[in-house]
Amino acid sequence: MKQWIIEGIRTGIKTTKYPKKEDTSPGISPGRPVLTEASKIDPSICPTSAIRKKGKKTEIDYSRCIHCYRCKDDRGGKLSWEMSYEWAYFTKKGQGPLKSSFQSSIHILVVDTGSCGACLSEVELLNNPYYNMHRLGFFVTPSPRKADILMVVGPVTHHMELALKKAFDAMPTPKRVMAVGTCAISGGIFTPSFITASSVSEIIPVDLEVPGDPPPPLAILYGLLILSGKMKPKRQ
């Protein structure tokens, strides 16, 4: 067994400094499009109508963006992309962050309701040495009875609706629901359909949304931090 201990020490600390320091390592985020005043873009280029015209103005609805990159300047589009990851935002009908008494130990129940596996893999990577969410007091729990936050991943299929409702009902209050990924927020490319709901909020009330397809681990971590009240949301 001792060779494993040596190997562990030899590897050193890989964990990100985030949230104390911003992480700017290459390859941590797929990025997202930004509109500048000069950018003229035809909204029809977007397959999920995330780019749309409102009156004379064009705007981007990030809750629909699936990172198809068709609007990006290096693939035939015109928009430049930013490499950010602090994307999460509170919903209008949601309850806001948890009270301070919960801040040091938050238990999360993860429910897969039809994800493609990428979002779920990113959630799994939160336990990876690079991100290590335990250091911030976040734990994945097996039981809804112990959970403070319900993390829903993927468009809600009709087959998973009942399981999701039961898990939500079994959670003690105060509780918060977090929709992770574009598919969970707006159905992504899987709607309109007879078998998937158009969003998680159609089934249970959602407090926080993390857009991205899939949102990178740091985006999910930022979401957890602001939902637990450990960090103040940055202005978008």
Place this chain on the structure above:
Amino acid sequence: MLTTLIADIKNIAKEVKQSQLSCLPLLKIDKDYLLEVCRYLFHKKHLRFGGIIAEQDDTRRLYYLFYLNKDQKALMLEIEDEVSPRPIPSISTVIHGADWIEREIEDLFGIGFRGHPRLGDFVIHNESWGKTIKPMRKEFDVKQPLYKKAGIGPDFWKPIRIVEGQGVFAMPIGPIYSGPSEAVHFMLETVGEEIIRAKTRLFYKYRAVEKLAEGRSVSDVILLAERFSGTSAFSHALGFSLAVENALGIKCPKHILLLRTLICELERLRHHIARIEGICNSTGLCVATSQAGILHEELLRISCEFSGHRYLFGLANIGGLLKDISYDSCSLLAQKCTSLQKRIKRLEGMLRFSSSFLDRLEEVGIINPEQARQLCLVGPVGRACGQDFDLRRDIPYLCYDELNFECALEVEGDGYARLRVFFKEAKESIKIIKQVVDLLNNSRLDGKIDFNIENFKEKLSKKPVGISLVEAPSGAALHWVRLDQKGNIERYRIITPAFFNWHAFHLSTEGFAFQDFPIILASFGLSVAENDR
């Protein structure tokens, strides 16, 4: 070989119409002879069974695919399902691997199979829908809103219990897990320690991708093909692109083929490392999990720097790639992968001498080669049980016939064999990446195909079919595309490797202890999303 096969089939089936379907030989036979012909192909000639494709327009047709060899690729049998009192015979008595495919077709199309032991409650779950819908039929509207039928609810579904006796109990697992796991349900029947009987219930995540694709444009559907299984996104998007290119007769320039090969192998490498991480995690070996996890995250970052996306989304395109990739970025990728090679080897070496780890994997979760053949196992799981079948070598596509690589093969069929296959293939992938970058150095990196569906009007008038066989990270995948006159998708069929492998999963758990279950599950490393579509 093909001529003798066809001559023999003509002897068995009397009336045989021979034709071609997108470069594959197609034999139309009467359904009464189907069982005999399948028995001949599968048991006498030892061909591998590839799956069934159902199609419905004015008539309902079924296509049965058998893999052949490098030159002829595959043989297809066609059966027409007229409205008559004689339903199509089920071939699951001859080829056990066809069992689930027939259940799927019955659930989605309502095509019955004579002699099938159990139909219904498979893709479309009874507690949600009863027996009310057949979504793949043409008249079914995919956009109708989510609705509930009165009288259907959680009590409607009762798990089938098979084992009876004193002290027998059933242990349900899923669809919600203790950690970030995909939604799937297992019913384990036991008297205490040993799992006597396991049943897998899938399709909790059924998103009707094949139905959603119908009537939509090619550029829309490539997004679906890419996103139904995120961990093998590029391979499936590539499978779809190749199928459309096959239907329209598009030939890609050499450097595009090379770049696609490169990205496929990068994805395979990342997929396999993630599976190894899963196996280490299931055995509770923390440091090894962290080591594999670091490799996994680094590969994701390398992919992101190379392509822009951590899971290689937004790269595949019909007739090429969406993004121009320079030689410099490819050689940088090869360098980075080579630097990982040493660490992968070291991890493998250390795991091989960790006896507590090996104890959990060795002789656990065994599938023997005969079972594996009967259930048509593919991919790393199949290759760990003596199924020497790899599309990259046996029916090469892209540039694989020019590359020099070895296919992993183990015969034990236990968890450790699967781990060895994952390691071996990950190392081979790095070898391939290096070779491809060398080849790219000598070829020109320009020349683009501007794909416009309008240019193919003549071909589209015949409603062309395209078939592609692609070795996805988890095994052989088949993509079947039929285009309509406007160039939209009329039928899209994906036969995924996970579908065959999930079918066999329960066999590997039976007879083993409860605490082995998560380890067996991790050593299979199957994607539920890929199966459920």
